[in-house]
Amino acid sequence: MNALLTEEDAEPSLVVDLTPNIPPHNGAIEEGPEGYQPPEGQTNLPEESMIAPIVAGEDYVVISGFYDVNASEEERMNSIVVYNNMVQNNVTTNFKSVTEQEFDVVSVFSGIVTRVNSTLLYGNMVEILHDNGLTTTYYSLGNVAVAVDEEVGQGDVIGTAGTCEIDAENGIQVRLRVQKDGINLNPESVLGNRISDIN
DSSP: OOOOOOOOOOOSSOOOOTTOOOOTTTTOOOOOOOOOOOOOTTTTSOOOOOOSOTTOOOOEEEEEEOTTSOOOOOHTTTTEETTEEEEEEEOOOEEEEETTTTOOOEOOOOOEEEEEETTTTTTTEEEEOOOOOOOOOEEEEEEEEEOOTEEEEEEEEEEEOOOOOOGGGGOEEEEEEEEEETEEEHHHHHOOOOOOGGO
């Protein structure tokens, strides 16, 4: 396994695309509008800072982090997805309640729901478009509590944590993906940052 990663080659030498943008297993997908505009009259609200995707007061642990080429070897090895002898760098941060029970998953910023979907490997998912070109995607959901085109506030419940095929051994969790203008960001590195400061 260690041979898959080198300093010269930041990507694993054997990479199979398991990116969570795989097609839905049932062919159904809901898609919403391309741009998010805050509701009228809300332009002078205090700027939001990113929160964890877990309801306030719930203690959580990160069970697998975003793959960062500048991280230590141990952190990089913990950020590789291995499934059926296929390997991929993790593009999400995976959160789990310390109770190991189901928990409510919340939106990390205000926004509008742009996709609700179900995939074979990553389970139920919700994608939310925010201000400043940010998109967050929540995978491994049990139940989904929102619909496409629905506006959500920061901290609003969008579903419950569940399980997924790609990481079944870690049980109930939520996998959070953060993108800025389509580029993956490390969710842990932007936690607590104001939305306008995320680049």
